[in-house]
Amino acid sequence: MRPALARLFAPELRELTSYVPHGGSFPVRLDANEAPAVLSTEAAERLLQSVGKLALERYPDALAAELRGAIAAHMQVTPEEVLVGVGSDEVVAMLLTALRRPRDRSESATVLTTTPSFVMYRISARARGMRVVEVPLDDEWDLATESMLRAIEFAPPNVVFIASPNNPTSGLASLHRVEAVIRAAQDAIVVIDEAYVDYADRDAMSSYREHDNVVILRTLSKTGFAGLRVGWLVARPELVRELDKVRQPYNLPSPSQALATAVLRQHWPDVQASIARVRAERERMATRIRELPGFAVTSSQANFLWLRTPSEAGPLFEALQQQGVLVRSFHGRGGRLARQLRVTVGRASDNDAFLHALAQVSAR
Ligand code: PMP
16 A cells, blocks of 8 residues: 555554454354354244345335344343344444544543454444553453452543453453442443353343442353344434434344344244253263363353463364354463464354364364
């Protein structure tokens, strides 16, 4: 590119790389925390036929009123507390676009999150020129409260992101630690990202009800409908009204609005049955992996497992790929992540293929 054109780009882009999922074709893909198909082929066909009646020449409902109504009923809140996005990725982007006025004497707005955690908090924030503070999780992969409180004191954040259950470490953040962070950051927006909460024993809605600065993030991506790209946040109506100003007009396509509404209103029992199957599979897999010498598995509240391998995870990750099984490895990040793999809990047959491959390659 000509230097004159290159100079036009935000300087922060130099430190970013595009998000590219692992390429190649693998018979067993347990790398992206997708869920197995929820609906039978016939039920899925019927559902897809229902969108055949949509007027494709028309823009979608700009307010996504039906969908927001369905989400509100699902979450036991009002539609005025709901903002929808093209996946929760877009909701994260909207939050950061809106909440970027520097605090006090800082030069740029600050985002506080943990590490390791979901990478889009950092990428989205850096793309907007925001400062990002990442506080390492403790030895149990839980929030390190003291360090979080110190970060809040020394670099007052605009937004705090806590993923619970956390990606990639699979556990919930302890409620009392989350509460301590919320209290310390009462002049900031605290986003509790519950992308995986449908697989967990509890959610953080009580914190939402108690504190006006808490925002809850949810998605349909992890419970069988990643293709729809539907995510949302729940926040006080006055916050939603401000955030809605940065939402693109007609952001959510009409097929996604219609299908997501149907999923929430008519197919949730099917989703729940699928969640129960995945949770049972999760425990079965964890037990089997723990039987292998040198492996450890964190107790999971999500639809994936966070496992420590007997030695550096790279060679194992490659060997699994050679057996046709793709998972996520963190060996490239080094340090305490060098021996960590993240494995999605999939269909029983895929999980069996993974367990079989893992037993084979770790016996070598
Ligand atoms: N939050 C967390 C914690 C995630 O792991 C992901 C997906 N990797 C997302 C949000 C984004 O999900 P989506 O945009 O598909 O709703």
